[in-house]
Amino acid sequence: MARVSAKQDKDHLLVHFGEAVRARRLASALSQEALADFAEIDRSHMGKIERGERNVTFLNIVRIAKAMDCKPSDLLIDAGL
Template identity: 70%
Template sequence: MGRVSVSHDKNRDLVRLGAVVRAHRVALGLSQEALADAAEIDRSHMGKIERGERNVTFLNILRIANALDRKPSVLLAEAGL
């Protein structure tokens, strides 16, 4: 099987994880820029993560979870992963 370009074919798992990240961010009253700064991730990359357009590395999941004051396992479980 050939490599799938996430930018052209959104993966449902990535979309669900992005939605969970966005929901937690909004619940905390954080802007996308504030979350990106707290997680030390570029703001435009954070936007792509939230839209499910980027494959998230394990380290970035850890950074995002820490910035949201959540365990990575909580974010993954809420995304059904």
């Protein structure tokens, strides 16, 4: 089975998810670096997630949600998914 990449995201689901993460981060007055630190994700990777350039893993979704004190489903709902 071929690896799925952000380039194959024709419906822009990754972009919508990244926008939801960014909006919630900004509403929480967190810098991208602080969120990345709390979520134990590299800051540059967090930037790529927010721009929809990475196919974010389930574990990273959970880490991001935990770092922002919300449920993973909240992020998905915010993204319209």
